[in-house]
Amino acid sequence: MSLPVVVDATACRIVQESLTNCLRHAWAAKAEVRVRYERDRIGITVADDGRGADLSREPVGRGITGMRERAALLGGHLSVSSLPGAGFRVEASLPLETLAVAERPDVALGHPTRAGGCRPPASSASRATACGAHRT
Numbered sequence: 001m002s003l004p005v006v007v008d009a010t011a012c013r014i015v016q017e018s019l020t021n022c023l024r025h026a027w028a029a030k031a032e033v034r035v036r037y038e039r040d041r042i043g044i045t046v047a048d049d050g051r052g053a054d055l056s057r058e059p060v061g062r063g064i065t066g067m068r069e070r071a072a073l074l075g076g077h078l079s080v081s082s083l084p085g086a087g088f089r090v091e092a093s094l095p096l097e098t099l100a101v102a103e104r105p106d107v108a109l110g111h112p113t114r115a116g117g118c119r120p121p122a123s124s125a126s127r128a129t130a131c132g133a134h135r136t
Contacts, residue, residue: 003042007094010070011035011044014078017063018046018090026050026088041076044092052082067092074098 003011015033022031028050036043064080067090071078076094 004096004098006098007042007074007096010074010076010094011042011092013070014044014067014090014092015046017067018088021063021088021090022046022048022050026052028087040097041093041095044094045089047089048087050087052084052086052088054084055080055082064090 019031019033022028026048028048031046031048034043034045036045068078071092071094074094075098076092078090078092080088080090082088
């Protein structure tokens with residue numbers, strides 16, 4: 001099955017960020033990635049056996065927020081679930097027919113902070129973009 005480029009790139013970034021979180025934060029021994037191709041959408045699940053967290057008490061980081069924004073930009077959704085000692089689970093559903101704004105590569109493949117990608121640094125002394133995700 002051939003995916004639209006923007007859906008393929010978004011799915012890849014969601015899996016990449018989820019696995020990065022497994023390595024950096026979860027202390028997981030294993031992680032499982034599942035991809036489901038449906039008639040009109042692609043489903044992604046990344047689950048680990050790590051330490052988990054109480055999401056009602058711990059703030060959601062920029063990585064999870066960014067994944068949610070990327071999915072929403074396409075008209076999809078992303079959810080994260082976890083319990084202490086029970087690992088993390090990220091589930092995304094991305095439509096194959098994307099919203100018109102997502103067809104613009106500068107928006108869909110860039111950081112979803114605003115149309116055109118990341119905002120420029122607030123001052124010339126700053127080496128990071130305003131979103132903090134990329135270096136200039």
